[in-house]
Each structure stands twice: as structure tokens, then as C-alpha cells.
Amino acid sequence: MLLKILFRNAFRHKVRTTLTICGIAVAILAFGLLRTVVTAWYAGVEAASANRLITRNATSLVFPLPLAYKDKIRGVEGVTRVSYGNWFGGVYITERNFFANFAVEPGAYLKQYPEYVLTDLEKEAFLRDRRGCIAGANLARRFGWKVGDSITLKGTIFPGDWELVLRGIYRGREDNVDENQFFFHWDYLNETVRRTQPGRADQVGFYVITIAHAQEAAMISDRVDALFRNSFAATLTETEKAFQLGFVSLSEAILTAIRLISLVVIGVIMAVAANTMGMSVRERLGEYAVLKTLGFGNTYVSLIILGESLVIAVLGGFLGMVCTFPASEMVGRAVGDYFPVFVVARETLYLEFLAAILVGSVAALFPMWRASTVPIAEGLRRIS
Amino acid sequence: MTLVEIRNVSKSYIKGDQTIPVLQNINLSIGRKEFIALMGPSGSGKSTLLNLIAGLDSADSGVISVDGMDISSLSQRDLARWRSLHVGFIFQFYNLIPVLTAFENVELPLLLTGLTKRQRREHALTALQLVKLEDRLDHYPGQLSGGQQQRVAIARAVVSDPTLLVADEPTGDLDRVSAEDVLQLMERLSADLGKTVIMVTHDPRAARKAHRMQFLDKGVLADAPEDTLSECF
Numbered sequence: 001m002l003l004k005i006l007f008r009n010a011f012r013h014k015v016r017t018t019l020t021i022c023g024i025a026v027a028i029l030a031f032g033l034l035r036t037v038v039t040a041w042y043a044g045v046e047a048a049s050a051n052r053l054i055t056r057n058a059t060s061l062v063f064p065l066p067l068a069y070k071d072k073i074r075g076v077e078g079v080t081r082v083s084y085g086n087w088f089g090g091v092y093i094t095e096r097n098f099f100a101n102f103a104v105e106p107g108a109y110l111k112q113y114p115e116y117v118l119t120d121l122e123k124e125a126f127l128r129d130r131r132g133c134i135a136g137a138n139l140a141r142r143f144g145w146k147v148g149d150s151i152t153l154k155g156t157i158f159p160g161d162w163e164l165v166l167r168g169i170y171r172g173r174e175d176n177v178d179e180n181q182f183f184f185h186w187d188y189l190n191e192t193v194r195r196t197q198p199g200r201a202d203q204v205g206f207y208v209i210t211i212a213h214a215q216e217a218a219m220i221s222d223r224v225d226a227l228f229r230n231s232f233a234a235t236l237t238e239t240e241k242a243f244q245l246g247f248v249s250l251s252e253a254i255l256t257a258i259r260l261i262s263l264v265v266i267g268v269i270m271a272v273a274a275n276t277m278g279m280s281v282r283e284r285l286g287e288y289a290v291l292k293t294l295g296f297g298n299t300y301v302s303l304i305i306l307g308e309s310l311v312i313a314v315l316g317g318f319l320g321m322v323c324t325f326p327a328s329e330m331v332g333r334a335v336g337d338y339f340p341v342f343v344v345a346r347e348t349l350y351l352e353f354l355a356a357i358l359v360g361s362v363a364a365l366f367p368m369w370r371a372s373t374v375p376i377a378e379g380l381r382r383i384s
Numbered sequence: 385m386t387l388v389e390i391r392n393v394s395k396s397y398i399k400g401d402q403t404i405p406v407l408q409n410i411n412l413s414i415g416r417k418e419f420i421a422l423m424g425p426s427g428s429g430k431s432t433l434l435n436l437i438a439g440l441d442s443a444d445s446g447v448i449s450v451d452g453m454d455i456s457s458l459s460q461r462d463l464a465r466w467r468s469l470h471v472g473f474i475f476q477f478y479n480l481i482p483v484l485t486a487f488e489n490v491e492l493p494l495l496l497t498g499l500t501k502r503q504r505r506e507h508a509l510t511a512l513q514l515v516k517l518e519d520r521l522d523h524y525p526g527q528l529s530g531g532q533q534q535r536v537a538i539a540r541a542v543v544s545d546p547t548l549l550v551a552d553e554p555t556g557d558l559d560r561v562s563a564e565d566v567l568q569l570m571e572r573l574s575a576d577l578g579k580t581v582i583m584v585t586h587d588p589r590a591a592r593k594a595h596r597m598q599f600l601d602k603g604v605l606a607d608a609p610e611d612t613l614s615e616c617f
Contacts, residue, residue: 001488001495008483290479293440294493294540295468297461376440377432383477 002300006307009280017312020276024316024359025323027269028352032324033331034262035348038255041248043341047176048240050214052112055207055224056243058234064203065233067190072227073207078220080212083108084204085186090153090162092143098337099139101153101182103189112210115173122147122168130188132167136179138336140169158193158200180340209237266355273363277309281367288371289379298372305371309364310357317356321349387547387580388414388437393446395432406432408603410446416547419574419581421591424600430584431552433600437582438471438550439463451547468496472541472579474570476553478533480525480540486512487521490539497544511539515569531562538569542579549573551583555590567593 011017039046055073057063067084074082085104091097106127110116118126118134126132135145145151145166153162164184172179186204194201211220221237228235238246248255281288288301324344332342395407407429414420422430435441436448439455448456450470458466473479480489491508499507512518515535525533534554541549551570555563571593573579583594591597599606 001484001492004488005481005483012483286479287481290475290481291492292464293438293467293473293479295464295496297464377435380440380475380479383475383479 002304003307006304007311009284009304010308010311013280016276016279020273020312021316021319023272024269024313024356025319027265027359028317028320028356029323029327030265031262031355032320032344032348032352033327034258034265035351036324036328036331036342036344037339038258038262039345039348040339040342041251041255043176043178043339043343044244045241045248047115047174047178047341048244050217050239050241051211052240053209053211053217053221053224053237054240054243055209055235055237056205058225058236061205063233064200064205065207065235067202067204069207069228069233069235070204073209073224076220076223076227078211078213078216078223079209081108081112081210082207083112084207085109086189086205087157088153088155088184088189089157090155092151092153097143099142099180099182100178100340101184103186104183105186106183109183109208112208115177116170117173118168118170122170126167129165129167130185130191131164133164133182133184134168134170135166135182136340137169137171138179138340139182140166142180142336145169158189158197160192160196162188162192164188175343176341178340180336208240266359270359270362273309273313273359274366276312277305277363277367278370280308281305281371285371285374285379286383289374289376289382292376293380301371302368305368306361306364309367310360313356313360313363317353317359320356321352324348324352385416386413387416387418387451388412388582389447389449390433390437391447393433393436393443393448395429395436395441395443406603407436407443410603410605412598412605414580414582416580417574417578418596419571419594420583421594421597422582422584422600423586423588423591423597424606426586428600429603430600434550434552434582434584438473438548439467465496468493468544470546470548472544472546472549474534474537474541474549474551474554476556478525478530478537478557480533480536482525485522485524486517486528486536486539489525489536490543493540493544507543508539511543512536514542515539529562530558531565534558534562534566535569538566538573542573542577547580549579549581551581551585553585553587554583555585555587563587563590 055065057065070082070084073079083105085102088101088103090101110123126134133151147166147169149166151164151166153164155162190201209224211217217239224237225235291301328342328344332339335342390410390412393407393410394405396403396405410433422433424430432441436443437450443456447454453466455463455466481492484492487508490511491504494504494507509518512521515538517532517535517539520528520532525536528536554570555566558566567590570581570583574581583590585591
């Protein structure tokens with residue numbers, strides 16, 4: 001019966017309740033999208049493997065490391081595989097067509113990144129062709145590429161037109177794998193550089209190291225860096241996660257602002273919902289007085305108010321959660337260049353649900369207090 | 385045999401920095417099965433006295449006992465429980481819950497008892513049969529006339545079989561025919577079911593149905609003016 005009262009009360013003013021539900025839905029949607037932006041920012045970090053280390057030049061990522069380090073790193077105890085690569089920084093047709101592209105040692109690299117899924121035929125074709133390349137499924141879809149297409153990248157760091165042939169389109173094994181990347185053979189890059197800029201040959205931008213046991217990451221990193229401490233190109237080795245976090249930390253202020261805005265959105269809708277509940281309770285103080293007259297205590301009355309507030313907030317929250325998926329799909333398409341992985345995380349859905357519960361609960365607090373403290377006689381007088 | 389005993393009861397309200405006395409040193413006894421009308425001009429303290437007897441408000445001083453229980457000493461929680469068991473309420477504006485049907489409104493007080501759903505249903509149906517509204521079970525208050533709503537309110541007041549019925553201007557919002565129906569019903573509750581009825585009213589015709597009339601003026605019990613008496617009896 002009390003459930004009936006709270007459900008029916010919630011929809012006594014259909015327009016007001018519907019508008020409040022829509023308001024909460026929009027706020028929860030905005031909250032969810034902002035959280036998804038934050039998640040997208042950390043996508044690389046989340047996708048990072050605990051068994052992979054990245055070694056780069058200790059001075060800066062822009063300075064290269066000698067190719068000769070590879071064998072020394074491979075000899076470090078605990079290291080099971082080493083590959084290397086360069087950030088190529090090429091553009092496709094115009095500079096507006098930006099995407100991440102790397103020259104890598106393909107055989108070892110693909111073994112280190114099993115989350116990039118290719119068919120055996122594609123993998124074989126890519127490994128065999130020195131001018132072969134692979135692209136993520138999103139990237140291929142974006143430019144309408146098919147396996148076998150010729151792709152020309154304009155080099156910005158390594159000048160010239162680089163003729164490549166698409167040999168495979170990889171898909172991510174998990175949702176958080178970036179399908180907007182592009183890889184080709186480091187050997188092709190190095191051979192060309194040796195001819196055109198011999199001083200830059202046999203140098204790599206980074207090493208990717210696979211280790212047997214994740215818990216030995218710190219120890220192995222120290223061992224690798226110790227090898228080159230006194231050389232002209234000292235190294236800095238860290239876990240792939242720490243390496244990715246280094247990029248994210250550059251945008252920490254923006255991320256903090258986004259987090260704050262998402263909380264402000266919830267705060268605003270909390271005030272709106274509290275106002276709605278305040279109005280409803282003010283109109284019904286007489287009815288609550290009647291319930292108290294009949295012997296229902298303040299707990300019952302408070303539960304009716306809290307329940308009504310939660311019904312409205314949860315309906316709004318649910319609507320917002322449902323809308324988060326198509327909205328994030330649209331936003332993801334629009335900002336795909338900047339956020340290759342724009343997926344609503346399960347954690348975001350939990351947070352949206354919690355936010356809805358919080359809005360409903362906080363909005364009911366003052367009305368509950370008001371209904372509990374108004375003397376019965378005063379409440380009854382309001383009816384007359 | 386006395387059911388309600390009121391001894392030296394006073395009550396005042398504080399408005400700003402002013403203390404306004406509403407009831408002063410009231411002494412009154414009301415017998416079992418008695419039907420008593422409380423009359424007096426507006427602001428004389430009738431409704432306040434009714435609220436004190438029904439445990440809706442507390443006196444500043446004095447003692448109110450109902451069926452031997454000193455209700456002035458009960459906590460708010462105990463008072464709520466006591467009301468649910470011993471007092472039925474009938475208001476001027478019916479005070480039904482608009483989102484509940486007539487049946488649900490009548491069933492409402494029974495939620496505080498240990499009755500099963502089936503028992504609650506039987507009791508609510510009996511109460512609605514008593515007020516001749518068994519064919520309006522599923523109607524919402526907004527779909528009923530004023531007289532019908534007041535009959536539903538009476539059914540709600542008697543459904544938990546309380547000893548005491550308090551009615552605050554029960555005919556104040558009704559037309560003459562509906563008012564007569566309601567008054568006859570209240571008379572029957574007292575005569576046939578043995579309920580003690582305390583009714584606040586301005587209406588001499590309503591007071592005429594009561595066994596006894598008490599007049600309040602400026603917060604004290606007083607003799608009724610001649611014209612009021614002649615209208616009532």
C-alpha cells in the first residue's frame with residue numbers, strides 16, 4: 001500500500017514529474033559522457049599490459065636510441081622478447097587526416113601485442129612484404145581501405161612519400177584496444193633513411209620489452225637502464241602503463257576540470273530534484289499529517305517521500321543510462337581522431353546509477369525533515 | 385462510566401513574542417458511549433481541545449486520560465500507536481488520500497495492525513457496507529460526492545474498531561441532505577456500536593443529534609447562550 005502511495009504520488013503531476021525525469025536523464029547522460037571522455041583519455045593506460053616495458057631515451061622521447069641496444073636488452077635476465085619501433089608521424093593525403101602510425105619490427109611486435117587480432121593469412125602477407133602495412137578496423141573504415149590497397153603516407157619526421165600496401169586489418173581482442181593505429185616495417189623505414197639521411201639510420205624511438213613475470217618489472221627496468229647508464233644515450237625503462245600515464249599526466253588539468261564539471265552537473269540536477277520534491281511535499285503536508293493522525297510514524301512518512309524521490313531519480317537515471325550508449329556512439333564518431341577508444345565503461349554505468357540514487361536521496365532529505373517536523377495540527381490546518 | 389477525563393488542562397500558542405492562551409483550566413468528563421457536541425464561536429478552542437483529547441497535540445499543563453490511560457505522558461511514538469488503536473478521526477474536509485481508492489483508504493489504518501491481507505479486506509468491506517458504499521470500492525475520492533467521501537472517511541474511522549471517535553466539523557462541507565446522512569450514521573455508531581463520539585460543530589442541527597453539548601468561549605467551558613440552546617434543543 002505504501003508502495004502504491006509513493007508510486008502514485010510520483011505521477012500526480014505528470015508534466016512536472018516528466019520534466020524532472022527528463023532533466024535528471026539529461027544530467028546523468030552528460031555525467032556519463034564526461035566520464036566516458038575521462039575513460040577514453042585513459043584507454044591506452046587501461047589497455048597496457050603489466051608484462052610489457054617501454055625503454056626510451058632518458059633525456060626525452062624525441063631523442064632516439066641505437067639499434068645496437070637490442071641485443072644487450074635481450075640478454076637481460078627476465079626479458080623474454082624485445083622489439084623496437086619509431087613514431088613515424090606521417091599524414092594521409094592532408095594533415096587533417098591524422099592518426100597514429102609506427103614503423104615497427106613486425107614479427108616480434110605482433111607477438112608482443114596479441115590483442116591486435118589478424119588472420120593467419122593477413123599476418124603472413126604483412127610479414128612477407130617489406131612495404132606491407134596493417135591498419136586498425138576503425139581506421140580502415142574511416143578511409144574506406146581494403147586489404148591490397150596502396151596507401152601513401154607523407155612523412156613529416158621522415159620526409160618524402162612512403163608507398164605502402166595494406167596487407168591486413170586488425171581488430172582489437174578487447175573493447176579497449178585502439179583500432180585506429182597503423183603499422184609498417186621498420187626495415188623499410190631504415191633502408192630509406194640510410195640512403196637519404198645516413199646519420200639517422202639504425203636508430204629507434206623506443207624498445208618494447210616483454211618480461212616473464214610482471215612483479216619483476218621494477219627490477220628488470222633497473223637492470224636495463226644500468227646497462228646504458230654511462231653511454232651517450234642513457235635509457236629510461238618503465239612499465240607500459242607508466243609510459244602511457246606519462247602522456248595522460250600532461251592533460252591532468254583538463255581531466256580534473258572535466259571531473260569537476262561532471263560533479264557540478266550532478267549538483268545542479270540535485271538542486272532541481274530537491275526543488276521538485278520540496279514543492280510536492282509542501283503541497284501534501286496535509287496528507288502526511290493525515291497519515292500521522294492515523295498512527296503512521298515519521299519513518300513511514302519519510303520512506304514514502306524518499307521512495308517517491310528515488311522513483312523519479314532512478315527513472316531519470318535509467319533513461320540517461322540508456323541514452324548514454326547511442327550518445328557516446330555519436331560523440332565517439334565525432335571525436336574519433338582524438339579518442340580512438342570511446343566506449344562506455346561498466347564503471348561509468350555504475351557511477352551513473354549511483355549518481356541517480358544520490359540525487360534521489362539528497363533531494364528527499366529536506367522534504368523528509370520538513371514532513372517529519374511539522375506538527376500534525378498544523379499539517380491538518382493546511383487542508384482547510 | 386467515564387471514558388475521557390480532562391483535569392485542569394491549559395494550552396497556549398506562542399506567536400512571535402506573544403503567548404496566546406487557547407484553553408484555560410479545562411475540566412471535563414465524557415462517558416462511554418456518549419455522543420457529545422463541542423460548540424462555540426470561532427477561535428474559542430474547540431478544535432484544540434479535540435486535538436488534545438485525540439492525542440494530536442499536547443497540553444501545556446493538566447492531565448488527559450482516556451480509558452484510564454494518561455495520554456499526556458506518552459511519547460510521540462507511543463501516542464501514534466495509541467491513536468491507531470483507540471481513536472477514529474472524521475474531518476471537515478474528509479482528508480482521504482486522493483491517490484488511493486475508497487477501499488484502500490479504508491484499509492489504510494489496518495496496515496498498522498497485525499491483520500493478514502484477507503482479514504484486512506474483510507474488515508474494510510464490512511466498514512464500507514456499514515456506510516453503504518460497498519459499490520464504490522474502486523472509486524477514487526475525486527470520483528465521489530462530498531457526502532460519499534465523508535462516509536468513506538467514517539468507514540476509515542471505524543474500521544479498526546476504536547473506542548473513541550472524534551469529528552471536527554463533520555458536516556461543515558456538506559449539503560443538507562448529505563449532512564443529515566452523516567449525522568444519522570454517527571448517531572448509529574454511538575447508539576448501535578457503543579462508540580464514544582466527540583464532535584466539534586458550529587451547526588445547531590448537528591449538535592441536536594448529540595446527547596450533550598459543551599460550550600467553549602475564549603478557551604474556557606461556559607454556559608451556552610440562550611439562542612444557541614434554543615436552536616439546539
